[in-house]
Amino acid sequence: MPIVLVGPMGSGKSRVGGRLAASVGAPFVDTDQRIVERYGPIDEIFAREGEEYFRVIEREVVAEALREDAVVSLGGGAVLDADTRDDLERLAVVWLQVSPESVAPRLAGGNRPLIAEGGIERWVDIMQARRPLYEAVAGLTIDTSRRSVARIVDEITEWAGARA
Numbered sequence: 001m002p003i004v005l006v007g008p009m010g011s012g013k014s015r016v017g018g019r020l021a022a023s024v025g026a027p028f029v030d031t032d033q034r035i036v037e038r039y040g041p042i043d044e045i046f047a048r049e050g051e052e053y054f055r056v057i058e059r060e061v062v063a064e065a066l067r068e069d070a071v072v073s074l075g076g077g078a079v080l081d082a083d084t085r086d087d088l089e090r091l092a093v094v095w096l097q098v099s100p101e102s103v104a105p106r107l108a109g110g111n112r113p114l115i116a117e118g119g120i121e122r123w124v125d126i127m128q129a130r131r132p133l134y135e136a137v138a139g140l141t142i143d144t145s146r147r148s149v150a151r152i153v154d155e156i157t158e159w160a161g162a163r164a
């Protein structure tokens with residue numbers, strides 16, 4: 001069964017996911033990375049086709065990834081899709097949280113179209129809007145603000161082991 005990482009932009013889903021996969025001996029799938037391989041850079045998709053189109057291809061890639069026995073890191077907005085939330089109900093889902101103070105430096109230099117304008121204030125607005133969705137799907141919640149990636153990986157590995 002997959003272990004799925006959800007949470008806002010910059011919470012560490014991609015970074016933690018890769019390390020977690022190595023820790024539990026499973027393949028790693030980052031759905032954004034798959035989208036890039038198939039459709040090109042995410043900021044270009046947003047600029048060319050818009051967010052709505054991005055959400056359609058994201059759903060396709062997420063649905064496929066959730067059928068794999070892998071550690072799966074989703075994009076921050078993947079939980080906006082009701083079918084994805086249904087899929088997640090049956091799976092081991094970890095919500096990585098992070099405070100605005102801790103996430104700000106992590107987002108610097110990144111290429112995330114939704115916060116290209118508006119910065120950290122926009123990040124906070126998006127996070128507040130999505131909070132109930134993360135809450136609804138998560139079986140484990142970890143505040144990553146002051147935790148090392150190694151410690152986060154250990155906590156998830158232990159939880160997933162006890163759950164299996």
Ligand SMILES: Nc1ncnc2c1ncn2[C@@H]1O[C@H](COP(=O)(O)OP(=O)(O)O)[C@@H](O)[C@H]1O
Pocket residue numbers: 007008009010011012013014015016106107144147148149152
């Ligand atoms: N626990 C952590 N502590 C410090 N920096 C982190 C932590 N987790 C991730 N990062 C850094 O934050 C940035 C964003 O991480 P990333 O995994 O891309 O987030 P996401 O996929 O959730 O948007 C990266 O530079 C990453 O190395």
Ligand SMILES: O=C(O)C1=C[C@@H](OP(=O)(O)O)[C@@H](O)[C@H](O)C1
Pocket residue numbers: 007008009010013014032042074075076077078111112113114
């Ligand atoms: O929160 C979002 O809507 C998005 C998050 C990004 O992924 P990360 O959460 O990995 O940064 C990426 O999917 C896209 O820029 C949209």
Ligand SMILES: [Mg+2]
Pocket residue numbers: 013014015032073074075
């Ligand atoms: Mg990511």
